[in-house]
Amino acid sequence: MADHQAVEKQTLPPNPEKATLDGRNKYLGFWFFLGGETVLFGSLFGTYLGLRGGVVDGPGPADLFHLDLVFIMTMILLTSSLTSVFAVINMKRGNYKGLLMWMWATVALGIAFLGFEIYEFYEYYHAGLGFTTSAFASSFYTLVGTHGAHVAFGVSWITVLLIRYKSTGLTLTNAPKFYTAVLYWHFIDVVWVFIFTVVYLLGIGG
């Protein structure tokens, strides 16, 4: 019976990611997790804002930050959010090839972002900002580094999904998986909005 069902075709529901109880639970549980992540980043932002004046004799925000680099990174991450939106739209259309293609585009942009961030930290380190140089340095690296770690995790997560499901076609099992990965990706972008505003723009402007 089970073998017979495995080859039985299913018709595409309007929201394949929420068509099963499993999918709905993943969706709800994932938002619960994102609420917790918000608090995690809130505490890192609070610490950074409390400590950013403590530069001791190391370089400060205005000496280090370059608006052009941060602008490029912001645009890359914002575009990767759009590509993952297109992936979800293709998923709802039942266009699995489109879903995979846009998810790969998201991964590529995520890797580009990580590359810029590694370059950025490398430059800061050579400008004399080690992790223990000052309270500003530690809180900056912790906040932006935690975000970078989330990007790295998101990239690996989506890559694993793309490899695991490269030829299965869209199913009610993998639709919620792709959907939650996309939610995570958007959340990374939400956090970055606050990082570029609070850390970089305020670091240069105020």
Add this chain to the structure above:
Amino acid sequence: MSSHEDPSAPLQGAPSKNTERKLKNETRTQLISFLLMIFITSMAFISIGSDAVPNGFAIPFILMLAGVQVVLQLYFFMHMNEKGTGWINVMIWSGLFVAALTVGALMFLIGEVKY
């Protein structure tokens, strides 16, 4: 959906006319919100980067722009504007509420009291 369906079977068939139309509208909405976000981000960078805007104005301005952009992300890109997202709204807004208290408390405790 009945409980007899096999979740690992490939999904076949095209979406209904209604879904197709909805998705078309959604694509347009998402593109517009993306362009808005690009515009908002550029405004924020310009207001800090150019000397024409005084910082006393630019700082509250960019914080407000960040708030607008996050709402765009949450409600359009993450679909929090759809029906049946009551609990999702509860979760993310309680998260944001606790995060705001945390940011305020830490800024005060470490930033003001310690220094």
